Amino acid sequence: MHGLADDFVAELCEWIAIPSIGADPAHHADVARSAEWLATALRRDGWPTVEVWDTGPALPAVYACWPAEDPAAPVVLVYGHHDVQPVDPVEHWQHPPFEAVVRGEELFGRGASDDKGQVAMHLLGLRAHLAATGQTAPSVTLKLLVEGEEESGSPHIATLLAEHRTKLGADLVVFTDTPLFDRSAPTVCTGQRGHITATITMTSGNSDLHSGRFGGGVPNAAIALARLVAAVHDEQGRIAIPGFYDDVREPSALEREHFARLPFDEAAWLAGPADGVTAATGEAGWTTLERTWVRPTAEITGIHGGYTGPGVKTIVPRQASTALTCRLVPDQQLDRVQELIRRFVAEHTPPGVTAEVVFHGSGVPPYAVDIDHPATLAVRDALAAAFDQEVLFSRTGGSGPAALLHAWLDVPVVYFGATLPDDRIHAPNERVVLPVLLRGAEALARLWRLLPDRLRTPAAEPAGITAELGLAGSARPEPGREQEANRA
Amino acid sequence: MHGLADDFVAELCEWIAIPSIGADPAHHADVARSAEWLATALRRDGWPTVEVWDTGPALPAVYACWPAEDPAAPVVLVYGHHDVQPVDPVEHWQHPPFEAVVRGEELFGRGASDDKGQVAMHLLGLRAHLAATGQTAPSVTLKLLVEGEEESGSPHIATLLAEHRTKLGADLVVFTDTPLFDRSAPTVCTGQRGHITATITMTSGNSDLHSGRFGGGVPNAAIALARLVAAVHDEQGRIAIPGFYDDVREPSALEREHFARLPFDEAAWLAGPADGVTAATGEAGWTTLERTWVRPTAEITGIHGGYTGPGVKTIVPRQASTALTCRLVPDQQLDRVQELIRRFVAEHTPPGVTAEVVFHGSGVPPYAVDIDHPATLAVRDALAAAFDQEVLFSRTGGSGPAALLHAWLDVPVVYFGATLPDDRIHAPNERVVLPVLLRGAEALARLWRLLPDRLRTPAAEPAGITAELGLAGSARPEPGREQEANRA
Ligand SMILES: [Zn+2]
Ligand SMILES: [Zn+2]
Numbered sequence: 014m015h016g017l018a019d020d021f022v023a024e025l026c027e028w029i030a031i032p033s034i035g036a037d038p039a040h041h042a043d044v045a046r047s048a049e050w051l052a053t054a055l056r057r058d059g060w061p062t063v064e065v066w067d068t069g070p071a072l073p074a075v076y077a078c079w080p081a082e083d084p085a086a087p088v089v090l091v092y093g094h095h096d097v098q099p100v101d102p103v104e105h106w107q108h109p110p111f112e113a114v115v116r117g118e119e120l121f122g123r124g125a126s127d128d129k130g131q132v133a134m135h136l137l138g139l140r141a142h143l144a145a146t147g148q149t150a151p152s153v154t155l156k157l158l159v160e161g162e163e164e165s166g167s168p169h170i171a172t173l174l175a176e177h178r179t180k181l182g183a184d185l186v187v188f189t190d191t192p193l194f195d196r197s198a199p200t201v202c203t204g205q206r207g208h209i210t211a212t213i214t215m216t217s218g219n220s221d222l223h224s225g226r227f228g229g230g231v232p233n234a235a236i237a238l239a240r241l242v243a244a245v246h247d248e249q250g251r252i253a254i255p256g257f258y259d260d261v262r263e264p265s266a267l268e269r270e271h272f273a274r275l276p277f278d279e280a281a282w283l284a285g286p287a288d289g290v291t292a293a294t295g296e297a298g299w300t301t302l303e304r305t306w307v308r309p310t311a312e313i314t315g316i317h318g319g320y321t322g323p324g325v326k327t328i329v330p331r332q333a334s335t336a337l338t339c340r341l342v343p344d345q346q347l348d349r350v351q352e353l354i355r356r357f358v359a360e361h362t363p364p365g366v367t368a369e370v371v372f373h374g375s376g377v378p379p380y381a382v383d384i385d386h387p388a389t390l391a392v393r394d395a396l397a398a399a400f401d402q403e404v405l406f407s408r409t410g411g412s413g414p415a416a417l418l419h420a421w422l423d424v425p426v427v428y429f430g431a432t433l434p435d436d437r438i439h440a441p442n443e444r445v446v447l448p449v450l451l452r453g454a455e456a457l458a459r460l461w462r463l464l465p466d467r468l469r470t471p472a473a474e475p476a477g478i479t480a481e482l483g484l485a486g487s488a489r490p491e492p493g494r495e496q497e498a499n500r501a
Numbered sequence: 502m503h504g505l506a507d508d509f510v511a512e513l514c515e516w517i518a519i520p521s522i523g524a525d526p527a528h529h530a531d532v533a534r535s536a537e538w539l540a541t542a543l544r545r546d547g548w549p550t551v552e553v554w555d556t557g558p559a560l561p562a563v564y565a566c567w568p569a570e571d572p573a574a575p576v577v578l579v580y581g582h583h584d585v586q587p588v589d590p591v592e593h594w595q596h597p598p599f600e601a602v603v604r605g606e607e608l609f610g611r612g613a614s615d616d617k618g619q620v621a622m623h624l625l626g627l628r629a630h631l632a633a634t635g636q637t638a639p640s641v642t643l644k645l646l647v648e649g650e651e652e653s654g655s656p657h658i659a660t661l662l663a664e665h666r667t668k669l670g671a672d673l674v675v676f677t678d679t680p681l682f683d684r685s686a687p688t689v690c691t692g693q694r695g696h697i698t699a700t701i702t703m704t705s706g707n708s709d710l711h712s713g714r715f716g717g718g719v720p721n722a723a724i725a726l727a728r729l730v731a732a733v734h735d736e737q738g739r740i741a742i743p744g745f746y747d748d749v750r751e752p753s754a755l756e757r758e759h760f761a762r763l764p765f766d767e768a769a770w771l772a773g774p775a776d777g778v779t780a781a782t783g784e785a786g787w788t789t790l791e792r793t794w795v796r797p798t799a800e801i802t803g804i805h806g807g808y809t810g811p812g813v814k815t816i817v818p819r820q821a822s823t824a825l826t827c828r829l830v831p832d833q834q835l836d837r838v839q840e841l842i843r844r845f846v847a848e849h850t851p852p853g854v855t856a857e858v859v860f861h862g863s864g865v866p867p868y869a870v871d872i873d874h875p876a877t878l879a880v881r882d883a884l885a886a887a888f889d890q891e892v893l894f895s896r897t898g899g900s901g902p903a904a905l906l907h908a909w910l911d912v913p914v915v916y917f918g919a920t921l922p923d924d925r926i927h928a929p930n931e932r933v934v935l936p937v938l939l940r941g942a943e944a945l946a947r948l949w950r951l952l953p954d955r956l957r958t959p960a961a962e963p964a965g966i967t968a969e970l971g972l973a974g975s976a977r978p979e980p981g982r983e984q985e986a987n988r989a
Contacts, residue, residue, distance in 0.1 A: 225899030
């Protein structure tokens with residue numbers, strides 16, 4: 014592995030040097046160069062099929078396929094992305110973001126963790142797999158889809174999936190764009206939340222009116238909007254939009270048990286990642302990890318109305334608006350949540366006020382894996398062997414296209430990632446911890462070996478894991494329930 | 502009166518030509534010129550004492566005094582202002598704002614109504630008074646204080662009053678900066694609301710946090726602020742700040758009776774002055790006129806938090822702020838209301854959130870006249886005679902320095918105005934209706950004649966008015982109560 018690792022670091026540095034900022038049109042040529050870089054690297058590694066999909070409307074994506082020798086072997090599609098976040102504020106970087114440097118165990122640079130590092134991990138993982146097995150082809154048929162628009166919300170992923178559906182056909186998707194829980198606690202991510210954002214605008218008249226002459230006798234759009242926002246949550250922090258929780262699938266007892274066993278230091282989390290928040294708050298009856306992982310939210314991301322410049326304007330404002338972002342969990346449906354929000358706003362629009370609700374796109378659906386699925390357990394076992402310790406289940410509260418991959422390809426999606434939550438992705442001084450990433454590659458090398466057997470004997474596994482973790486069989490979710498869940 | 506009127510119109514046009522926009526430092530020299538213009542006009546009229554107070558920090562104010570022949574005659578101080586509002590948007594004016602033109606009964610120009618027209622009305626009124634009585638001095642000792650900062654909120658009026666308290670000493674203040682209710686319904690204004698504005702800022706952390714990673718587990722400053730705002734009113738539109746109504750003096754039954762008799766067309770008011778508001782709303786149990794005249798309010802004049810630019814930012818915002826403007830009525834006290842607001846905000850600040858309350862200045866106190874005071878009744882009778890019709894009581898919902906004049910000089914203040922609510926003051930195409938203003942001057946000519954008698958026999962009047970209006974004596978507020986009220 015060590016010779017492989019040296020090349021790997023040099024390669025990753027070279028790839029990071031291409032500033033593939035997809036959100037910035039000035040860098041779209043770099044996104045194309047980044048795709049070409051990856052295609053060249055894959056060809057060098059011997060992947061028989063390598064394609065750069067650059068016919069638009071999506072920014073260039075890379076597709077590759079390396080068939081197993083056994084035509085009956087499972088087909089696995091790996092998802093990742095090669096576009097990166099912008100680098101502002103660039104002055105906060107200790108090294109130039111596109112001149113990667115290694116300092117001890119860390120490699121610094123934009124994309125080092127999210128997601129070039131993890132995609133490179135897959136290249137290394139396959140090399141290690143081939144070296145360890147002595148095979149000339151992987152134990153599973155491997156396909157790779159590395160898109161160039163993830164940081165822009167994957168606006169064309171559905172187009173790509175529709176256009177190349179046959180080519181992308183697989184028995185399993187391995188989704189690689191999430192972190193482990195902690196260096197000390199490697200985990201299998203079991204789900205991401207979805208999200209949907211509505212801009213709600215309330216209007217009470219055609220002009221701002223004088224607060225002396227009219228105040229008290231006419232509706233105030235800003236007050237009407239604030240009353241709507243205040244009605245979104247009840248006193249227990251639960252979302253009071255009628256029907257909002259109807260389709261919410263609660264996490265299994267096993268998952269909650271795992272979450273509770275994770276080394277989560279709330280005070281350190283508040284002071285560190287949360288940058289000085291003084292109290293963890295939220296929905297009563299759930300822990301902070303649960304609130305941010307498996308519970309839906311309704312956040313006001315922005316609000317504006319009336320005069321907000323220097324000094325005071327004594328007006329009754331005619332208009333106010335707010336952006337409401339809901340994070341969603343399985344099995345909440347985007348269209349149903351839209352409908353519930355529309356109805357809620359209509360019911361909370363007072364006389365003399367009109368309300369408009371505009372959704373930003375159709376949103377991103379939530380996704381959760383079947384924790385009893387043999388592929389999930391294979392990921393867990395591969396990580397456990399590579400990290401040489403017990404591997405628990407975790408989740409992430411953010412969102413990604415896992416549900417779309419599932420919906421379009423109609424196969425299970427599992428998460429496999431080996432980065433860390435404190436990698437400062439999307440922020441200055443992004444880094445990746447190399448020994449962790451290398452263990453991830455090691456786990457992948459094992460995973461491809463495990464999968465052919467595991468995917469042949471799905472029934473044998475569930476009892477195994479619950480017994481191994483010392484949990485009662487009753488904690489296991491009913492298979493029927495989970496089956497349904499994957500269709501969220 | 503007609504010869505006088507011609508000169509009057511020419512003079513007013515000349516004065517309007519001086520763009521005395523006090524809020525604009527580029528026009529401060531014009532404010533000084535405007536003061537000089539008025540001083541010159543007063544001297545030409547024969548006022549024995551005319552002074553321009555231009556030693557700062559206030560913009561130049563004009564003081565004048567014309568003693569009555571009878572040293573025992575009442576001393577009346579007239580208050581007005583000669584600064585004017587800015588003229589933006591200037592392209593909406595049909596004539597240049599500082600080139601006054603007469604079209605039929607209307608004189609157009611910035612300040613035609615507010616307040617140069619009304620101050621000029623006083624000059625004309627005194628000329629008419631002297632002409633009608635054949636006297637060489639008014640029947641009361643007249644003093645005039647015309648300030649240059651009213652449109653900027655009279656920031657130095659207390660300084661002027663403190664500095665010149667002895668000189669300004671009077672038995673009565675006539676406050677001239679309010680309109681009649683309507684051309685068809687001349688009224689005596691009986692009060693103005695005060696106001697106080699607090700900027701309330703809520704902070705939940707040092708950084709905006711990602712709504713995926715942190716959402717649901719940390720406080721959201723915008724939601725906390727919206728919940729505070731929503732708590733300000735109850736379902737009946739009453740202000741739910743504990744203690745807020747403790748000192749609110751309800752209008753007398755007589756005043757409510759008068760308000761109800763005024764020709765107020767709510768639908769026309771909504772469509773016209775309120776520019777298309779579709780429903781009059783507010784505190785349950787009160788009419789629109791009452792809600793805007795004699796009831797206190799709590800309006801959100803501006804609110805801002807999080808990201809409000811184009812598109813969406815999926816953040817949990819760290820901070821949000823709002824400006825809360827309360828219109829106040831007698832006998833609410835500025836400092837007590839400040840304290841109540843501070844306490845309310847503290848009680849509605851959730852865990853993990855800090856709140857800061859900053860007041861913009863100390864606010865403007867409310868004021869209401871004693872409707873039984875002989876001077877109030879003299880104003881009513883003078884207007885009734887000039888307009889040849891019954892004159893009812895009205896109020897205005899806006900604010901002015903009447904309470905300060907009362908507090909510093911320790912004498913009653915009565916309102917005398919002869920402009921109209923639809924004069925478009927503070928807006929393009931400000932105008933004054935000349936026949937109405939001339940009747941106002943006529944009423945003033947009478948008022949100065951009435952006052953020496955009326956102020957000598959205060960006890961005789963109250964029974965008179967209530968009887969005349971056909972109202973039961975019980976509707977009269979207790980004198981003790983009213984006495985106290987004037988100290989609000
Ligand atoms: Zn990513
Ligand atoms: Zn004015």
